[in-house]
Amino acid sequence: MIMHQLITADGNRVADGLLDGFVSDIDDETLRNLYEDMVVIRRIDAEATALQRQGQLALWPPLLGQEAAQIGSVRALDDDDFIFPTYRENGVAYCRGAKMSDVLGVWRGTWNTGWDPYEVNMATPQIIIGSQTLHATGYGMGLVLEGKETLAIAYLGDGATSQGDVHESMVFAATFQAPVIFFCQNNQWAISEPVGLQSHVPLAGRAAGYGMPGLQVDGNDVLAVLAAVRWAADRARTGSGPSFIEAVTYRMGAHTTADDPTRYRGVTELEEWGAKDPITRMRTFLRNSGRLDGAAESAIAAKADAVAAELRQACINLPDPDPMSVFENVYVDGNPILELQRKHYGAYLSALGEQPVGSATAQGGAS
Structure with missing residues (x-):
């Protein structure tokens, strides 16, 4: 199976016959904005991890290494498309406009959910592995019945593809041609179980068995992810039914802050994937093409620090619930x-x- 890519690990732009047409409108400002989003959500993730280590949060699910997959996918959607996330899509929530206090409340234990789904068109974090795919499929089937041209997207990890709920969701979505995107972030590890143990073939290759196309994309390439989700969104909006995208990425941190990944993976693996870092490659691409200078980088770093400060203040000031x-x-x-x-x-x-x-x-x- 071909893994589609537009920006290589060393920051070079390459052609892709399928994806190029879906990013032909992307200008320099948009490219810088994609980079800024990734820098900001990595800073959010680092701050939240520190807050958990300092006892201010009970738990935190890091997204370190998956910034391109989250940013590229959410920025490909329309505002009225409805998102069904797992517990790790905090970068997606940020881009959708969820308040920092709402993002952190569930992890601090001050409330039993997150943001208002109807304010940002994004369901609250789903802890039960794979069940959000059922919700997305049901929502998508409803869109068909109502004749709407919006879509649903379900985020899932590689581990979720072993769950029965996910299989049932894809069967129903394909049968009823529901406008659903199944966006799988294959970060190589389902807690401590490697993806190679779960599937001996690329995850995207399974899609054909359900009657939908599967696309494997470099999940550390934000531009390629953007194009891939636009491709799937175009299919959904034109009545062509669901699609499955496997974004090949890597969880560089722990599964959650209660996990110790050094117990099940080696240092060489982390070093190998570190060379494919999504932010580093985008920065290299923007610098080499003259789209990013020192002043712009400083401004982006300042914004990231400001968002992190807002997050910390919001966390500490969350009131205890009745x-x-x-x-x-x-x-x-x-x-x-x-x-x-x-x-x-x-x-x-x-x-x-x-x-x-x-x-x-x-x-x-x-x-």
């Missing part, structure tokens, strides 16, 4: 079992000398 708020937004309508649990928990807090906040929740009323 303990009774755990019962809110569980069901649309009242549920007697939930109300009984609410009553018992309120009594427990009272026994500890903690008065539940809010008259409705304190009295066990409906949320």
